[in-house]
Amino acid sequence: xxxxxxxxxxxxxxxxxxxxDFSIELRPGVLGLLGPNGAxxxxxxxxxxxxxxATQGRVLWNDTDLAQNPDAIRNVLGYxxxxxxxxxxxxxxxxxxxxxxxxGLDAAAxxxxxxxxxxxxxxxxxxxxxxxxxxxxxxQRIGIAQALLNDPQLLIVDEPxxxxxxxxxxxxxxxxxxxxxxxVIILSTHIVSDVEATATDIALISGGTLVAQATPxxxxxxxxxxxxxxxxxxAELQAIKQQYLVSGTARRADGxxxxxxxxxxxxxxxxxxxxLEDAYLYCLNAHRVGAAA
Amino acid sequence: xxxxxxLHHLVRADFLERVRRYSFLVTLAFAVYLxxxxxxxxxxxxxxxxxxxxxxxxxxxxxxxxATTFLSLIGFYIVKNTIQRDEETRxxxxxATTPMTKSFYTVAKMISNFAVLAAMVAVMAGAAVLMQFxxxxxxxxxxxxxxxxxxxxxxxxxxFTGALAVLFETLPVLRGGVGNVIxxxxxxxxxxxxxxxxxxxxxxQATYFTDFTGIVSVMGQMxxxxxxxxxxxxxxxxxxxxxxxxxxxxxxxxxxxxxxxxWSRVTCFLAAFAIALLAALFFHRFDPARxxxxxxxxxxxxxxxxxxxxxxxxxxxxxxxxxxxLTPLLRTxxxxxxxxxxxxxxxxxxxxxxxxxxxxxxGLFVASVASPLEATRGGVAVVAxxxxxxxxxxxxxREARFNTGSLIFSSGHSLARQLxxxxxxxxxxxxITNGGLAIRMVIARDWEGLLAWLAxxxxxxxxxxxxxxxxxxxxxxEALYTAWWYLGPANHTPGADFLGTTPYSVRPGLYLMLAGMxxxxxxxxxxxxxAYA
Numbered sequence: 174x175x176x177x178x179x180x181x182x183x184x185x186x187x188x189x190x191x192x193x194d195f196s197i198e199l200r201p202g203v204l205g206l207l208g209p210n211g212a213x214x215x216x217x218x219x220x221x222x223x224x225x226x227a228t229q230g231r232v233l234w235n236d237t238d239l240a241q242n243p244d245a246i247r248n249v250l251g252y253x254x255x256x257x258x259x260x261x262x263x264x265x266x267x268x269x270x271x272x273x274x275x276x277g278l279d280a281a282a283x284x285x286x287x288x289x290x291x292x293x294x295x296x297x298x299x300x301x302x303x304x305x306x307x308x309x310x311x312x313q314r315i316g317i318a319q320a321l322l323n324d325p326q327l328l329i330v331d332e333p334x335x336x337x338x339x340x341x342x343x344x345x346x347x348x349x350x351x352x353x354x355x356x357v358i359i360l361s362t363h364i365v366s367d368v369e370a371t372a373t374d375i376a377l378i379s380g381g382t383l384v385a386q387a388t389p390x391x392x393x394x395x396x397x398x399x400x401x402x403x404x405x406x407x408a409e410l411q412a413i414k415q416q417y418l419v420s421g422t423a424r425r426a427d428g429x430x431x432x433x434x435x436x437x438x439x440x441x442x443x444x445x446x447x448x449l450e451d452a453y454l455y456c457l458n459a460h461r462v463g464a465a466a
Numbered sequence: 467x468x469x470x471x472x473l474h475h476l477v478r479a480d481f482l483e484r485v486r487r488y489s490f491l492v493t494l495a496f497a498v499y500l501x502x503x504x505x506x507x508x509x510x511x512x513x514x515x516x517x518x519x520x521x522x523x524x525x526x527x528x529x530x531x532x533a534t535t536f537l538s539l540i541g542f543y544i545v546k547n548t549i550q551r552d553e554e555t556r557x558x559x560x561x562a563t564t565p566m567t568k569s570f571y572t573v574a575k576m577i578s579n580f581a582v583l584a585a586m587v588a589v590m591a592g593a594a595v596l597m598q599f600x601x602x603x604x605x606x607x608x609x610x611x612x613x614x615x616x617x618x619x620x621x622x623x624x625x626f627t628g629a630l631a632v633l634f635e636t637l638p639v640l641r642g643g644v645g646n647v648i649x650x651x652x653x654x655x656x657x658x659x660x661x662x663x664x665x666x667x668x669x670x671q672a673t674y675f676t677d678f679t680g681i682v683s684v685m686g687q688m689x690x691x692x693x694x695x696x697x698x699x700x701x702x703x704x705x706x707x708x709x710x711x712x713x714x715x716x717x718x719x720x721x722x723x724x725x726x727x728x729w730s731r732v733t734c735f736l737a738a739f740a741i742a743l744l745a746a747l748f749f750h751r752f753d754p755a756r757x758x759x760x761x762x763x764x765x766x767x768x769x770x771x772x773x774x775x776x777x778x779x780x781x782x783x784x785x786x787x788x789x790x791x792l793t794p795l796l797r798t799x800x801x802x803x804x805x806x807x808x809x810x811x812x813x814x815x816x817x818x819x820x821x822x823x824x825x826x827x828x829g830l831f832v833a834s835v836a837s838p839l840e841a842t843r844g845g846v847a848v849v850a851x852x853x854x855x856x857x858x859x860x861x862x863x864r865e866a867r868f869n870t871g872s873l874i875f876s877s878g879h880s881l882a883r884q885l886x887x888x889x890x891x892x893x894x895x896x897x898i899t900n901g902g903l904a905i906r907m908v909i910a911r912d913w914e915g916l917l918a919w920l921a922x923x924x925x926x927x928x929x930x931x932x933x934x935x936x937x938x939x940x941x942x943x944e945a946l947y948t949a950w951w952y953l954g955p956a957n958h959t960p961g962a963d964f965l966g967t968t969p970y971s972v973r974p975g976l977y978l979m980l981a982g983m984x985x986x987x988x989x990x991x992x993x994x995x996x997a998y999a
Contacts, residue, residue: 263818
């Protein structure tokens with residue numbers, strides 16, 4: 174099982190490039206796709222989900238070119254778009270039955286699968302309610318259920334935890350981890366903690382290009398010995414922000430506790446264990462500095 | 467900020483948002499096409515065998531008649547989405563948090579509708595100038611005679627139309643497809659209303675005040691003037707499309723203004739403002755609780771729990787302690803699931819209607835079978851053909867309307883399976899709802915009639931699907947189908963009668979061919995929507 178993205182670029186009208194020469198190869202596991210707003214994550218997801226075509230480059234699913242045979246990927250695809258709708262007059266079961274039919278699933282098998290999925294996403298109690306009355310989080314859970322309908326080998330989820338309460342967010346992270354064994358899962362998000370909890374591999378994307386690809390451990394190693402914390406008076410905060418890459422601040426009685434990234438210890442600071450958020454900010458900043466140079 | 471300034475920005479933002487959409491270019495293209503039809507003589511105003519000499523007076527008034535006739539009907543469907551767009555874009559919820567009053571909002575929307583339609587009137591006015599030079603029967607251009615009819619008649623008419631569109635959008639019952647169908651009959655009634663006020667064929671003051679489009683007022687003056695030229699003239703007057711041959715011309719000096727006429731047009735403008743203010747009474751101010759409460763109040767037992775405003779608390783679900791277990795799915799050949807997909811499409815089509823919708827559909831079926839063949843064919847079946855119009859009008863538009871395109875179009879064989887399944891479901895709806903007629907035909911052994919019924923059952927869903935796929939909105943089908951149904955099956959017009967309600971208006975071959983062409987158009991349209999066919 175292999176998904177290869179080879180030199181993919183996407184140009185929109187007005188000479189806007191959402192993706193530029195993006196290449197990556199994915200094997201079973203969870204890829205956390207991290208990047209700021211407008212980085213090109215959703216465009217990449219849309220290309221992989223066959224919703225839009227790449228302007229340049231190609232995508233291969235088990236060596237089959239998506240452009241030649243899009244159904245090769247569609248038949249094994251589960252896709253949760255960032256923004257999607259539901260049919261308000263249908264209830265959860267009817268909506269999932271409809272999508273199961275559209276995906277070409279056997280009626281009896283899909284009925285059993287729908288029961289399991291509604292249990293899984295905690296919507297069993299409201300399965301007969303029209304979707305028009307669902308809250309945003311409940312609609313998101315219906316989206317998660319439909320993405321898993323066809324037991325996908327390739328699961329693409331775009332900002333899946335948006336609108337979920339903390340409890341449901343934890344459930345979804347656990348679900349992704351359990352599903353990851355024999356599937357390629359792409360989790361696109363800007364919430365670093367979601368990736369931290371589930372991803373076996375991380376790709377950082379910015380300005381439509383791949384900034385870094387590494388395991389979470391590999392990414393953390395890049396900022397090992399570069400994270401510091403110090404306590405400063407409020408008046409100095411602005412100057413520190415201009416001098417260092419600040420990843421967090423907290424006002425306390427003794428002053429402002431500043432978490433910062435620097436190659437060597439700034440005066441008056443102590444070393445800290447890095448987090449993925451530190452690594453994310455460090456890599457994006459290095460990329461921006463490099464691009465500007 | 468002064469109120470006028472707020473109003474200006476509300477109207478300006480709404481107008482710019484509309485004119486920067488492709489759909490506006492399409493509507494402008496429609497206006498240009500109308501102008502072209504007039505210039506090339508495809509649409510003419512004729513008084514029996516007469517038409518006016520193409521001078522500024524005649525061209526100005528004739529083009530104004532074309533503009534008001536079409537824009538008061540089609541213009542309504544073009545602009546009846548301004549509040550809906552604010553809902554869909556969520557801009558409405560932001561506006562709702564401002565001090566702006568409801569009446570201010572509805573008046574601003576009316577003015578914005580007016581601005582869009584006035585732009586189309588301006589295109590037609592430009593075409594009128596061009597027409598006088600192209601026809602070259604009288605090259606003396608009198609700008610007042612040429613352009614004043616647009617100002618006097620067309621602008622108030624489109625203001626009135628824009629206001630009605632706002633009113634329809636604010637009334638829950640008329641907001642959707644029902645309103646689109648009903649407007650056609652409202653428009654027909656409004657056009658016909660001033661005819662009754664003609665006194666001995668002459669235009670009276672009452673005519674001016676009941677004639678919102680100005681059609682009867684203008685044509686009435688033309689008829690009176692022609693009578694003076696030719697006393698034998700039989701009072702026939704029509705705006706004709708296609709059959710435009712006229713053998714005689716007469717010199718028309720132009721519109722005779724009067725204070726009653728001008729006041730009637732001012733009244734039309736004032737009526738537009740009054741309607742916009744009336745709309746404010748029904749405007750929900752983007753309160754989702756009111757929106758959903760209205761919908762749910764129609765359905766017993768269905769209560770929203772997403773909106774705390776209706777009294778239900780937000781459901782808090784218990785944490786699931788059960789471990790994650792999903793049965794692996796055996797993959798099946800997709801071709802085997804076609805019947806279940808057709809069934810799913812059929813269920814999706816028929817879901818969400820009120821119980822009485824099914825009761826009326828069932829009643830029409832029974833009445834079709836029980837009535838004599840001629841009564842069924844020319845009466846009951848005609849009504850049964852209009853009844854499911856709002857079911858068909860959703861075909862091909864649901865993915866855009868409910869934003870489910872990314873879910874549907876990323877599924878395998880969407881073009882080869884989902885589209886045909888949708889079409890078959892639409893045909894089944896046609897066959898079931900009008901099945902009573904088929905039974906009567908079989909009993910009477912009227913095979914040609916049965917073939918016409920079959921052609922109709924294939925044609926109507928094909929028309930709905932093609933228009934839905936290409937336009938992305940249900941309104942085009944709702945407007946066109948209602949007008950076609952009225953002209954064809956309801957009035958038994960040969961050529962337009964797709965049901966074949968009388969032996970002389972049966973054209974099964976034509977409608978079978980059209981069904982095939984429309985199905986192909988649907989396929990091509992959907993194919994263009996997909997990144998990969």
